[in-house]
Amino acid sequence: MNVNGLRAAAKKGYLEWLAATGADVVCLQETRAEPDQLSGDVREPQGWHGVLAPSSLKGRAGVALYSRTRPEATRIGFGSAEFDTSGRYVEVDLPGLVVGSLYLPSGDVGTPRQDEKERFMKEFLSYLVDLRDRAAAAGREVLVCGDWNIAHREIDLKNWKGNQKNAGFLPEERAWLSHVFDEAGYVDVVRRLHPEGPGPYSWWSYRGKAFDNDSGWRIDYHVATPALADRAVEARVEKAPSYDQRWSDHAPVTVVFDF
Numbered sequence: 001m002n003v004n005g006l007r008a009a010a011k012k013g014y015l016e017w018l019a020a021t022g023a024d025v026v027c028l029q030e031t032r033a034e035p036d037q038l039s040g041d042v043r044e045p046q047g048w049h050g051v052l053a054p055s056s057l058k059g060r061a062g063v064a065l066y067s068r069t070r071p072e073a074t075r076i077g078f079g080s081a082e083f084d085t086s087g088r089y090v091e092v093d094l095p096g097l098v099v100g101s102l103y104l105p106s107g108d109v110g111t112p113r114q115d116e117k118e119r120f121m122k123e124f125l126s127y128l129v130d131l132r133d134r135a136a137a138a139g140r141e142v143l144v145c146g147d148w149n150i151a152h153r154e155i156d157l158k159n160w161k162g163n164q165k166n167a168g169f170l171p172e173e174r175a176w177l178s179h180v181f182d183e184a185g186y187v188d189v190v191r192r193l194h195p196e197g198p199g200p201y202s203w204w205s206y207r208g209k210a211f212d213n214d215s216g217w218r219i220d221y222h223v224a225t226p227a228l229a230d231r232a233v234e235a236r237v238e239k240a241p242s243y244d245q246r247w248s249d250h251a252p253v254t255v256v257f258d259f
């Protein structure tokens with residue numbers, strides 16, 4: 001779930017959602033807060049073991065991961081000199097499983113932000129390949145949940161024709177995501193369970209009537225190794241029933257695995 005600011009989300013419905021969820025693991029993106037800026041019930045909710053990775057740039061990015069089982073190990077970043085302090089990635093080892101929370105840069109065509117996104121993508125793809133191999137050697141599956149900030153296919157956004165030259169739907173970004181699935185050997189779990197589309201969308205702009213018209217993007221993914229993906233039995237986007245009940249411009253994407 002991209003919370004679009006954890007402090008703000010906590011005041012608008014995030015804590016109630018967390019209290020009601022049946023999830024075993026919750027991955028958050030765009031927390032935009034230092035741990036000492038969060039109240040105790042947000043930073044350390046009862047019944048959860050959490051790790052927060054804020055950005056070194058105050059008020060930007062930030063990821064977190066909460067699990068009901070105490071992690072065997074936690075890691076912030078993915079061995080990148082440029083990005084490990086940018087609040088973009090955190091992962092934990094759980095029994096038989098590595099789970100990561102990812103906030104991939106959004107980019108902006110023709111600006112340094114797009115260059116940053118491309119550098120991140122190049123480094124992170126190499127890391128995903130290495131992670132897959134290391135996890136397999138240790139007898140673990142891999143699940144990377146997060147805001148990947150790329151709509152992979154035309155059925156992943158409402159207005160695909162008007163966004164072909166915009167960050168998030170550029171041909172080279174979509175090709176990179178294909179590499180994650182085809183060459184690195186990961187599976188887009190939600191798309192496997194919902195092969196036809198459109199959507200299910202997970203982000204809607206606050207501008208205009210995007211939410212009411214379901215003019216959204218599917219950019220929040222569960223990306224898993226094949227054996228884990230085979231255990232997925234249900235995927236749903238927990239879209240708010242109305243615009244005024246949203247606590248982020250994203251909605252939680254929840255997947256149920258059968259173990």
